[in-house]
Amino acid sequence: xxxxxxxxxxxxxxxxxxxxxxxxxxxxxxxxxxxxxxxxxxxxxxxxxxxxxxxxxxxxxxxxxxxxxxxxxxxxxxxxxxxxxxxxxxxxxxxxxxxxxxxxxxxxxxxxxxxxxxxxxxxxxxxxxxxxxxxxxxxxxxxxxxxxxxxxxxxxxxxxxxxxxxxxxxxxxxxxxxxxxxxxxxxxxxxxxxxxxxxxxxxxxxxxxxxxxxxxxxxxxxxxxxxxxxxxxxxxxxxxxxxxxxxxxxxxxx
Amino acid sequence: xxxxxxxxxxxxxxxxxxxxxxxxxxxxxxxxxxxxxxxxxxxxxxxxxxxxxxxxxxxxxxxxxxxxxxxxxxxxxxxxxxxxxxxxxxxxxxxxxxxxxxxxxxxxxxxxxxxxxxxxxxxxxxxxxxxxxxxxxxxxxxxxxxxxxxxxxxxxxxxxxxxxxxxxxxxxxxxxxxxxxxxxxxxxxxxxxxxxxxxxxxxxxxxxxxxxxxxxxxxxxxxxxxxxxxxxxxxxxxxxxxxxxx
Numbered sequence: 001x002x003x004x005x006x007x008x009x010x011x012x013x014x015x016x017x018x019x020x021x022x023x024x025x026x027x028x029x030x031x032x033x034x035x036x037x038x039x040x041x042x043x044x045x046x047x048x049x050x051x052x053x054x055x056x057x058x059x060x061x062x063x064x065x066x067x068x069x070x071x072x073x074x075x076x077x078x079x080x081x082x083x084x085x086x087x088x089x090x091x092x093x094x095x096x097x098x099x100x101x102x103x104x105x106x107x108x109x110x111x112x113x114x115x116x117x118x119x120x121x122x123x124x125x126x127x128x129x130x131x132x133x134x135x136x137x138x139x140x141x142x143x144x145x146x147x148x149x150x151x152x153x154x155x156x157x158x159x160x161x162x163x164x165x166x167x168x169x170x171x172x173x174x175x176x177x178x179x180x181x182x183x184x185x186x187x188x189x190x191x192x193x194x195x196x197x198x199x200x201x202x203x204x205x206x207x208x209x210x211x212x213x214x215x216x217x218x219x220x221x222x223x224x225x226x227x228x229x230x231x232x233x234x235x236x237x238x239x240x241x242x243x244x245x246x247x248x249x250x251x252x253x254x
Numbered sequence: 255x256x257x258x259x260x261x262x263x264x265x266x267x268x269x270x271x272x273x274x275x276x277x278x279x280x281x282x283x284x285x286x287x288x289x290x291x292x293x294x295x296x297x298x299x300x301x302x303x304x305x306x307x308x309x310x311x312x313x314x315x316x317x318x319x320x321x322x323x324x325x326x327x328x329x330x331x332x333x334x335x336x337x338x339x340x341x342x343x344x345x346x347x348x349x350x351x352x353x354x355x356x357x358x359x360x361x362x363x364x365x366x367x368x369x370x371x372x373x374x375x376x377x378x379x380x381x382x383x384x385x386x387x388x389x390x391x392x393x394x395x396x397x398x399x400x401x402x403x404x405x406x407x408x409x410x411x412x413x414x415x416x417x418x419x420x421x422x423x424x425x426x427x428x429x430x431x432x433x434x435x436x437x438x439x440x441x442x443x444x445x446x447x448x449x450x451x452x453x454x455x456x457x458x459x460x461x462x463x464x465x466x467x468x469x470x471x472x473x474x475x476x477x478x479x480x481x482x483x484x485x486x487x488x489x490x491x492x493x494x495x496x497x498x499x500x
Contacts (some may be wrong), residue, residue, distance in 0.1 A: 048376060050372055075378065078379075080378075086368055088368060089370075104277060104280055105277045105379055
């Protein structure tokens with residue numbers, strides 16, 4: 001479980017996050033949603049330790065990483081897996097080398113053991129056929145899956161996904177969403193997904209945190225989202241006619 | 255960002271880069287890759303440029319020192335001294351600042367804007383150490399070989415002129431390049447080039463690593479890397495020449 005307490009973050013003189021407090025649960029897909037520019041990426045990157053927060057604290061299963069010595073903090077980072085918006089695969093390496101990279105850096109496995117682990121992770125994301133291809137030779141959806149395989153290869157406790165569906169077609173988006181959810185349940189990972197894809201919200205939103213103008217305005221799950229009483233959230237989630245109809249049908253119990 | 259802040263930023267980055275690698279195996283893997291990229295791949299351009307410059311220096315020297323009062327061996331002597339003392343260290347490093355420096359800055363810069371460096375940091379990898387240290391060590395290790403190639407190619411260029419024209423005989427050129435040869439000159443030029451290699455690779459890495467924005471900024475960083483490392487190479491050339499030769 002990750003506890004975020006009174007977190008504030010600013011860049012130069014512009015404050016992005018205002019006193020954000022929330023809890024992200026273990027074994028669930030935790031979604032951070034909000035409009036573009038609302039501060040959700042900054043919040044996620046602050047939780048992941050990419051940005052240093054100005055005030056407040058972030059506790060990972062009770063541990064405050066800011067208080068850990070440098071060496072332990074680096075060791076702790078190995079418990080984190082991250083899926084970036086653009087996949088961030090190393091373009092000079094094949095898919096195999098990308099997935100093997102964390103193992104080569106931090107594990108004492110033999111080459112055969114590493115190869116076996118890489119094959120297992122790629123099979124899990126159904127990408128074994130792309131083993132020897134470079135990122136530029138595979139599609140966007142395959143790149144995301146390769147990045148997921150790399151993120152889970154060290155058995156992380158925490159998985160961060162920054163807009164995992166951006167640039168993907170609806171069918172591939174759904175596949176990626178389901179894959180992330182399955183992995184989360186299977187390995188009991190605390191997964192944090194930053195998204196503004198409403199299909200993801202409805203599909204895998206087990207714990208949703210809504211960020212508006214740098215403040216947390218609502219928290220709940222995908223069944224509670226139909227009746228939040230939060231105007232900004234309703235304007236975001238039920239912006240399209242389709243979702244308005246879905247909400248109406250849901251409220252009428254259809 | 256003012257100049258003083260940049261110097262501070264650069265120093266901190268070098269401090270992070272020159273630390274113990276997270277994995278020696280990966281460090282050596284990267285080092286070999288860089289040795290190939292910066293060393294082996296630079297040999298053709300170094301040889302081509304050096305052969306032609308050696309030939310041109312030989313022709314120029316012969317034309318401008320054609321006098322009954324000057325020995326004809328002077329052409330070979332002047333070609334050798336120019337190649338060893340300045341061209342194969344300073345000018346070669348200026349040329350390599352364009353090739354290797356821009357390559358380093360654009361490679362690291364692209365990794366920065368495509369979040370590959372963030373991915374390394376998230377994994378707990380010291381990205382500065384992993385990306386920058388092998389590039390600096392590789393370039394510093396390979397530059398003495400490139401300098402040696404350059405000197406030899408330059409002299410071969412001059413010898414080619416002696417063989418292919420009637421400006422000077424090969425024997426006269428050979429006598430010239432052997433005349434009062436000081437092995438210290440080669441040591442001096444290699445020492446200088448190692449310092450220049452550090453400047454080019456570290457400055458280029460700094461500009462690449464600190465890129466913010468998109469493709470336009472990567473291009474700008476690459477240009478800044480070449481311009482600033484070239485200026486620093488020239489500045490240090492003056493300082494080192496005074497220090498080592500006076």
